[in-house]
Amino acid sequence: MWYKLTKEEVLKELRVDPEKGLAEQEVEERRKKYGENKIPEKKSKSFINIFFSQFKEFLTIVLIIATLISFLLGEIKDAVAILIIVIINAILGSVQEYKAEKTLESLKSYVSPKANVLRDGKIIKVDIEELVPGDIVLIEEGEKMPADLRLIETNNLQVDESILIGESVPVRKDADFVAQEDITLGDQINMAFKGTTVVSGRGKGVVVGTGLNTALGDIAKMLSEMEEEPTPLQKELEKLGKQLTYVILSLVALLLFIGIIQEREFFDMFLTAVSLAVAAIPEGLPTVITILLAIGVQEMAKRKAIVRKLSAVEALGATSVICTDKTGTLTENKMDLVKIVLPNGEMVEKKDYKKQKEKIRDILETALLASSVRVTSDGSYIGDALDVAIYKNFEETYGNKPENLTKVDELPFDSSRKRVSILYKVLSEDKYLLCVKGAGEEILQRSNTYQEENVIKPMSVEDRKRFMEIQDLLSKDGLRVLAVAKREFDEIDERDEWEKDLIFLGFIAFMDPLREGVKEAIEKCKEAGIRPIIVTGDYLLTAKKIAEDLGIDVDSGSTYTGLDLQRQDLDSLDWDSVVLFSRVLPEQKMNIVKELKERGEIVAMTGDGVNDAPALKMADIGVGMGLRGTDVAREASDLVLLDDSFATIVRAVEEGRRIFDNIRKVTYYLLTCNFSEILVVSLSVFLGYPLPLTPIELLWINLVTDGFPALALGVEPPEKDIMSRKPRKLNEGIINKSMWKNIIIDGILIGIAAFVLFVIGSKENINTGRTMAFTGIVFSQIFQALRLSLRKRKSLFRERFSNKYLTLAVLFSLFLQVLVVFTPIGIRFFNLERLSVREFLLTLVLALFPIYLLTGEKIYEKIFKRNINL
Numbered sequence: 001m002w003y004k005l006t007k008e009e010v011l012k013e014l015r016v017d018p019e020k021g022l023a024e025q026e027v028e029e030r031r032k033k034y035g036e037n038k039i040p041e042k043k044s045k046s047f048i049n050i051f052f053s054q055f056k057e058f059l060t061i062v063l064i065i066a067t068l069i070s071f072l073l074g075e076i077k078d079a080v081a082i083l084i085i086v087i088i089n090a091i092l093g094s095v096q097e098y099k100a101e102k103t104l105e106s107l108k109s110y111v112s113p114k115a116n117v118l119r120d121g122k123i124i125k126v127d128i129e130e131l132v133p134g135d136i137v138l139i140e141e142g143e144k145m146p147a148d149l150r151l152i153e154t155n156n157l158q159v160d161e162s163i164l165i166g167e168s169v170p171v172r173k174d175a176d177f178v179a180q181e182d183i184t185l186g187d188q189i190n191m192a193f194k195g196t197t198v199v200s201g202r203g204k205g206v207v208v209g210t211g212l213n214t215a216l217g218d219i220a221k222m223l224s225e226m227e228e229e230p231t232p233l234q235k236e237l238e239k240l241g242k243q244l245t246y247v248i249l250s251l252v253a254l255l256l257f258i259g260i261i262q263e264r265e266f267f268d269m270f271l272t273a274v275s276l277a278v279a280a281i282p283e284g285l286p287t288v289i290t291i292l293l294a295i296g297v298q299e300m301a302k303r304k305a306i307v308r309k310l311s312a313v314e315a316l317g318a319t320s321v322i323c324t325d326k327t328g329t330l331t332e333n334k335m336d337l338v339k340i341v342l343p344n345g346e347m348v349e350k351k352d353y354k355k356q357k358e359k360i361r362d363i364l365e366t367a368l369l370a371s372s373v374r375v376t377s378d379g380s381y382i383g384d385a386l387d388v389a390i391y392k393n394f395e396e397t398y399g400n401k402p403e404n405l406t407k408v409d410e411l412p413f414d415s416s417r418k419r420v421s422i423l424y425k426v427l428s429e430d431k432y433l434l435c436v437k438g439a440g441e442e443i444l445q446r447s448n449t450y451q452e453e454n455v456i457k458p459m460s461v462e463d464r465k466r467f468m469e470i471q472d473l474l475s476k477d478g479l480r481v482l483a484v485a486k487r488e489f490d491e492i493d494e495r496d497e498w499e500k501d502l503i504f505l506g507f508i509a510f511m512d513p514l515r516e517g518v519k520e521a522i523e524k525c526k527e528a529g530i531r532p533i534i535v536t537g538d539y540l541l542t543a544k545k546i547a548e549d550l551g552i553d554v555d556s557g558s559t560y561t562g563l564d565l566q567r568q569d570l571d572s573l574d575w576d577s578v579v580l581f582s583r584v585l586p587e588q589k590m591n592i593v594k595e596l597k598e599r600g601e602i603v604a605m606t607g608d609g610v611n612d613a614p615a616l617k618m619a620d621i622g623v624g625m626g627l628r629g630t631d632v633a634r635e636a637s638d639l640v641l642l643d644d645s646f647a648t649i650v651r652a653v654e655e656g657r658r659i660f661d662n663i664r665k666v667t668y669y670l671l672t673c674n675f676s677e678i679l680v681v682s683l684s685v686f687l688g689y690p691l692p693l694t695p696i697e698l699l700w701i702n703l704v705t706d707g708f709p710a711l712a713l714g715v716e717p718p719e720k721d722i723m724s725r726k727p728r729k730l731n732e733g734i735i736n737k738s739m740w741k742n743i744i745i746d747g748i749l750i751g752i753a754a755f756v757l758f759v760i761g762s763k764e765n766i767n768t769g770r771t772m773a774f775t776g777i778v779f780s781q782i783f784q785a786l787r788l789s790l791r792k793r794k795s796l797f798r799e800r801f802s803n804k805y806l807t808l809a810v811l812f813s814l815f816l817q818v819l820v821v822f823t824p825i826g827i828r829f830f831n832l833e834r835l836s837v838r839e840f841l842l843t844l845v846l847a848l849f850p851i852y853l854l855t856g857e858k859i860y861e862k863i864f865k866r867n868i869n870l
C-alpha cells in the first residue's frame with residue numbers, strides 16, 4: 001500500500017536515492033527479478049494455425065471429400081493430383097497471410113514510447129519496457145504514465161485517469177499527501193498509474209509497479225483484447241465476395257442440373273462443378289487486400305510514415321485536404337533567436353547581442369527565466385525549441401545563468417493559453433518575481449506598464465497599438481514573435497491572479513527555417529488536387545509569410561483567425577478557398593475537421609498537443625508526430641510521421657493511391673480470369689459439348705495464373721498519372737460501373753477464345769481440345785496481367801520490366817505451363833495430348849487477345865491524346 005507510506009519510507013523500501021536514481025547494475029538485477037514493464041498482448045496466430053484455417057472454407061472441404069471419394073472409386077492419379085494442387089494452394093495462401101500478420105505485428109513496436117528516467121545521477125531516455133521498480137521517473141504534460149508511480153514531486157500535476165476509473169475530470173496530484181486508511185484508486189492522489197495521461201504540469205515519481213503488476217495490468221488481465229475493425233475496403237470486398245459466391249454457386253448448381261438432364265456422368269460433372277466453384281469464387285480476395293495493405297504499411301514505414309490503423313492506408317489514397325500545422329511540420333522547429341526589440345522600438349540584431357549586452361539583459365534574462373530547459377549528460381538540450389534558443393543565446397551572451405532565485409511554481413504553456421509564467425522567490429530580498437513570455441496579444445492584454453531604460457511607464461492605448469505594430473513588422477518577415485514581461489510582488493496571491501499588471505519588456509523574434517522538400521510537396525499536392533490548409537496557433541502575419549514562401553497563393557485564398565471561427569457562423573466561411581487558419585485553439589481544430597468532412601472532403605489533420613487528440617480522432621487520417629509532440633496525440637492518430645515533415649504526408653498519400661490502384665488491378669484481374677473460366681465451362685455445357693476443362697486443370701489455373709501474376713500486380717509501381725489526377729471519392733467502390741463493363745468484355749473475349757480453341761481441337765479428339773482450351777486460357781490470363789500492368793505506363797517499351805515481380809511471375813507461369821504441356825510427365829499428370837506446332841501457334845494467336853487490346857488502347861491514346869481509364 002504505497003499510498004499510505006511517506007515519500008521517504010517508499011524510497012527506503014525500494015532502496016533508491018531520489019537524487020541519483022538506480023545504478024545500471026542494480027537495474028539489470030531488478031529486471032531479472034521483475035521482468036519487463038509490459039502488458040503482454042494477445043498471441044499471434046502460428047503458421048500451422050493459418051495453414052489449417054485455409055481448409056475451413058466449405059467448398060474446399062467439399063472438394064477434398066469429393067476427391068477422397070474418387071480415390072475410393074479408383075481414380076487414384078486424379079485424386080492425388082487434385083490433393084497436391086489444393087495443398088500447394090493452401091501453402092502459398094498461408095505464407096502470404098503469415099507474412100501479412102508479421103508485418104502488422106511489427107507495426108506496433110515502431111513507435112514505442114520512452115520515459116525520462118534518472119539513473120546513475122543522469123537523466124536518460126529509455127523505452128518504457130525497461131523500467132524497473134525503484135526507478136525515478138520524470139513525467140510531463142502529454143506523456144503517458146509509463147508505470148505505477150509513487151509521486152515524490154508534483155508541480156501542478158493533473159492526470160486524466162479515465163481509462164482506469166472512467167471519470168474524465170483530471171485528478172490533481174499531490175506528492176505530499178499520505179493516506180491514513182485504505183482508499184480507492186481515484187483518491188490516491190500521491191500515486192500515478194500506468195497508462196493514464198498527464199494533462200498538465202509535471203512531476204517526479206518512483207516506480208512501484210511494472211508490467212502486469214500495475215493497476216492497468218489488473219484490468220488487462222480481465223479484459224480480452226479488442227479485435228481490429230475491418231477497413232472499409234475489406235468490408236466492401238467481403239460483401240462483393242459474398243455476392244459473387246451466391247452468383248457462382250447458383251450458376252454452378254444450374255450447370256450441374258443441366259448436366260444431369262443431359263445425362264452426363266454424374267460424378268465427373270459434380271467434381272468439375274465443385275472445382276469450378278473453388279477456382280472461380282474469389283474467396284482469397286479479402287486476404288489479398290490485407291496483404292496489399294500490409295505491404296503498403298511496410299513501404300510507408302520505409303518512407304518514415306508509420307501507419308497505426310490499417311484503414312488509414314485506404315483513406316490516405318483518397319485524401320483531398322491536408323490540414324497541417326506550421327511549426328515543425330512545414331518548418332524545421334530549429335529556432336534561433338535572431339532579433340530583440342525593446343519597447344522604444346530599438347531593434348537589436350543577433351550579431352549585436354554582446355555589444356548591447358546591458359540594454360537587453362532584462363528582457364533576455366526574463367525570457368530565460370520563463371523557459372524550462374534541461375541539459376542532458378551529453379550536453380544536448382531538452383525542452384521547447386523556443387526555450388532552447390533563448391537558453392543558448394543567453395549562454396553565448398552572458399556566459400552564466402542568473403542566480404539568487406529559486407523556482408516556486410509555474411503556469412505551464414498550453415496552446416490555448418499561448419503563454420508561460422514561472423514564479424521565483426528572490427533569495428536576497430523577501431519578494432517574488434513572475435517571468436512571463438508568450439503571444440503578443442496575450443501579454444499586452446495583461447500588461448499595464450512597460451519598461452524603458454530602467455524606467456517603468458504606464459501603457460496607454462496608443463502604446464499598445466505601437467507595440468502591436470512592432471509585432472506585425474517582425475511577423476511579416478516570417479519570424480515567430482514572443483512578448484516578454486515580468487511582475488514583482490511581495491505576497492503571492494491566487495494562481496489565476498498572477499498574470500496581470502505585468503511590466504512589458506519587449507519582443508524577441510525567432511527564425512525557423514523552412515523544411516527541405518516541403519515546397520515541392522505543396523506543389524505536388526496542387527497537381528494532385530489535394531488542398532493543403534495551414535492550421536496554426538501562430539500569428540497571422542508570420543503564418544502568411546511562411547505560406548507564401550512555400551508557394552501557397554495566400555492572396556487569392558481566404559484566411560481566418562481563431563477569433564473569426566469564434567465569432568462567425570462556420571457555414572459563412574469560404575471553405576472552398578481557405579488556405580490558412582491562424583491563432584487557432586486546439587478545440588477549434590476539431591470544428592475545422594468536422595466542417596470540411598461535412599463538405600465531403602477526406603481530411604488529414606496533424607497535431608502534437610494533448611488537446612489536439614479530439615481533432616486527430618475526428619479526422620479521416622489523424623497525423624501524429626514522432627519527434628515532437630505528445631504520446632496522447634500519437635495515440636489518437638492513425639499515422640505517425642517519424643520525421644514530422646509535411647513532405648512525408650504527401651509521400652504517404654502517393655503510396656496510399658498506389659496501393660488502392662493495385663488493389664483495383666488485382667481485383668479486376670481476378671474477376672476477369674474467373675469470369676472467363678465460368679464462361680468457357682458454361683458455354684460448353686449449354687451447347688452440349690463435353691466439359692472443356694477438367695477439375696485438375698481448373699484448380700491449376702487457379703493456382704498458377706490467378707496466384708502468381710495476381711500477387712505481382714499487387715506490387716505494381718505507381719501509375720504515370722498517380723499524382724496528377726484528382727483524389728478518388730471515398731464512396732466510389734473498388735470496382736465502378738465502367739470497370740464492371742470492362743471486366744465482362746474482357747472475360748467474354750478470353751472465355752470465347754478458349755471455347756473456340758476447344759471446339760477446333762475437339763475436331764481431332766477431345767483431349768486435344770481440352771489441351772488447347774487449357775493452354776489458351778492460361779496464356780491469355782498471363783497476358784491479361786501483363787496488359788493491366790503496362791497500360792498505365794508512360795512508355796511501354798522503356799518501362800516494360802519496371803515491375804520485376806510481374807516479369808518474374810509471368811515468366812514463371814509461362815514456364816510452368818510449357819512444362820505441363822510439353823513434357824511427358826506433365827502430359828501424363830494432366831491427361832493432356834501433345835500439341836502439334838500448328839495447334840500450339842493457333843493457341844498462341846488466340847491467347848494473345850489481351851495484347852491486341854493493349855496495342856489498340858495505346859494507339860487510341862496516341863491518336864486522341866487521351867488516357868484510357870481503367
Ligand code: ADP
Nearest residue numbers: 327384386415418419420437438439536537538
Ligand atoms: P504552432 O505550433 O501552430 O505555432 P502553438 O500552439 O505551439 O502553435 O503556439 C501558439 C503560440 O503560443 C505561439 O505563436 C507563441 O506565441 C506561443 N508560444 C508557443 N510556444 C511558446 C513557449 N514555449 N513559450 C511561450 N509562448 C509560446
Ligand code: MG
Nearest residue numbers: 327328537608
Ligand atoms: Mg507548437
